[in-house]
Amino acid sequence: xxxxxxxxxxxxxxxxxxxxxxxxxxxxxxxxxxxxxxxxxxxxxxxxxxxxxxxxxxxxxxxxxxxxxxxxxxxxxxxxxxxxxxxxxxxxxxxxxxxxxxxxxxxxxxxxxxxxxxxxxxxxxxxxxxxxxxxxxxxxxxxxxxxxxxxxxxxxxxxxxxxxxxxxxxxxxxxxxxxxxxxxxxxxxxxxxxxxxxxxxxxxxxxxxxxxxxxxxxxxxxxxxxxxxxxxxxxxxxxxxxxxxxxxxxxxxxxxxxxxxxxxxxxxx
Numbered sequence: 001x002x003x004x005x006x007x008x009x010x011x012x013x014x015x016x017x018x019x020x021x022x023x024x025x026x027x028x029x030x031x032x033x034x035x036x037x038x039x040x041x042x043x044x045x046x047x048x049x050x051x052x053x054x055x056x057x058x059x060x061x062x063x064x065x066x067x068x069x070x071x072x073x074x075x076x077x078x079x080x081x082x083x084x085x086x087x088x089x090x091x092x093x094x095x096x097x098x099x100x101x102x103x104x105x106x107x108x109x110x111x112x113x114x115x116x117x118x119x120x121x122x123x124x125x126x127x128x129x130x131x132x133x134x135x136x137x138x139x140x141x142x143x144x145x146x147x148x149x150x151x152x153x154x155x156x157x158x159x160x161x162x163x164x165x166x167x168x169x170x171x172x173x174x175x176x177x178x179x180x181x182x183x184x185x186x187x188x189x190x191x192x193x194x195x196x197x198x199x200x201x202x203x204x205x206x207x208x209x210x211x212x213x214x215x216x217x218x219x220x221x222x223x224x225x226x227x228x229x230x231x232x233x234x235x236x237x238x239x240x241x242x243x244x245x246x247x248x249x250x251x252x253x254x255x256x257x258x259x260x261x262x263x264x265x266x267x268x269x
Contacts, residue, residue: 013054051080057093069105088121135205
């Protein structure tokens with residue numbers, strides 16, 4: 001379609017998927033546009049798999065994912081595959097993740113990695129609201145292009161904000177900005193130190209510090225890593241040369257943090 005300036009107006013992808021559970025029972029399933037939610041039949045607790053049928057994100061696209069848990073529900077939520085942010089000419093793509101974890105509930109939010117392609121522009125907000133006695137495990141991982149495909153990242157913009165509250169009080173807040181200026185200093189450790197892949201895992205629960213020793217034992221030399229725990233939080237940060245060693249390290253950490261439970265089925269290799 002042409003506007004008055006004779007510029008092509010591209011169709012944009014919009015999607016919203018919301019799933020709620022009361023205990024082990026499915027409450028609501030709402031799907032709009034390109035966002036879908038699958039509920040695979042597996043042993044153990046319920047699992048939600050979100051997917052974006054548009055195949056990737058670019059300027060003007062928007063995705064909204066949400067999980068609501070009540071009545072002591074314990075749920076794992078993930079994404080079907082890696083999310084891809086492609087070249088964006090006219091502003092950012094937007095992703096909004098909003099999970100509400102009620103009294104006595106637990107959520108593992110374990111999306112697969114986000115792959116940023118050259119000249120991508122992504123604006124993402126993740127908010128997990130915990131009841132006073134609820135808990136969660138959060139993962140976010142990012143890969144800067146696919147090294148095996150010879151992809152170089154010369155320019156991009158990522159605004160990524162992770163926010164966890166407990167009883168309405170912030171317990172974890174991490175805003176991050178990655179842009180072309182950051183990539184121009186590959187030798188500086190504070191600016192990824194030349195790494196092409198990075199991740200953060202956050203465990204929010206009473207007794208989270210008890211996992212610090214096993215977590216540190218699971219860290220390998222294939223990634224640059226650090227873990228710390230304080231006041232009901234355990235935070236792990238990872239840097240890797242590429243997405244594959246990062247993924248392997250994440251899987252070994254999930255084995256520890258999920259007490260031996262297998263990763264989501266779509267994660268298994």
